[in-house]
Amino acid sequence: MKILHIVEDFSVKSGGLRTVIANLDFFLKKHGYDSYILSSDQEKEDDIFIVEASNGWLYSKEWKPKINHIVKTYHIDIIHIHGVWLCPQYVGAKYAVQNNIPLVFSCHGMYQPWLWKKGTLKKKIYLNLVSKKWFKKANIIHSITDNETKNIKKYFPKNSYFEIPNLISFSENSNEFKADGKYIFYLGRLNKTKGIDILIKAFAQLNNKNIQLKIAGGFNEYKAELDKLVHELGLSERVSFLGEVKGNEKTKLIREAWVMASPTFSDVIGMVNLEAALNKTPMITTHKTGLKEGWNTNGGYLINPNIKELTAKLKEAISWNAEERKLKGEQLYEFAKQNYSWSEQFYKWEELYTSILKNKVHVK
Incomplete structure (x- = not known):
């Protein structure tokens, strides 16, 4: 199984989103799957694919050729879109649907009600006139919590959903707390x-x-x-x-x-x-x-x-x-x-991706 993750920003500036995708990429590889990441930004130590785009929407005519190159070269089975508002997600989802490549869509909380209080009109226009046409054809929408599932269903009521919480890697932690100052x-x-x-x-x-x-x-x-x-x-x-x-x-x-x-x-x-x-x-x-x-x-x-x-x-x-x-x-x-441990919950990601490959037909 070969998976391409598309995210707007994989640098430290993206906060928890970087951690989530980096861990998913790591554990996929650890379990024998091929995983690739495409973004507009990264850290020096990263080994991912990059399309340079610094404008507000991260527009670049290079997104589609780069996605096509990765898909053809590495025989990608699934495209996984992370995030909702910018050009790489839009182009990635459109490419997946038009080329009949199974599509996973993770919103990462970007459709939560609080976030609609600012720029509501522009967001609604973008959602309904630009991105929704392609996002609604995702084979599975991944949600992180039950509340997020309920929120996303307002916009994509006919899609299939698969809930997996954010996870973190746990090891034996021998940290002894030092009570030096508060x-x-x-x-x-x-x-x-x-x-x-x-x-x-x-x-x-x-x-x-x-x-x-x-x-x-x-x-x-x-x-x-x-x-x-x-x-x-x-x-x-x-x-x-x-x-x-x-x-x-x-x-x-x-x-x-x-x-x-x-x-x-x-x-x-x-x-x-x-x-x-x-x-x-x-x-x-x-x-x-x-x-x-x-x-x-x-x-x-x-x-x-x-x-x-x-x-x-x-x-x-x-x-x-x-x-x-x-x-x-x-x-x-x-x-x-x-x-919330990867070792306890990774099997859910295997179930999500495997279920997609069993039925490659996009939602109509």
């Missing part, structure tokens, strides 16, 4: 969707002046708005923006955090949540992620994205002693290992 840690894109302003306002409600808030994510225009909020709340000495972090630096920051928080308005599992669990760090996030409710009773917290609920959970977290904090992290690790 900080709350946010890791992710600086974006209004992520509720970072809520986190800063909730942090301002804490009475403990010794605890810090560290925010990691690539700087952009939204940072100026967050800087202003931090200054207005008198938190300049206690809140730090770290910029983009990765590799060992990122792992160290996660492991040594007292607690992590991501009060997002829209997400589907969220890789940052699984990374926290992997490193035995308690994580406060929201019901909007679609995480299993057991997260709430196994070392993590699920809240609604508002200041009141987040403040309450942060106060509870900073009241733990070191042993309680360590136990919470270990509980979350075990819960996530059982429910």
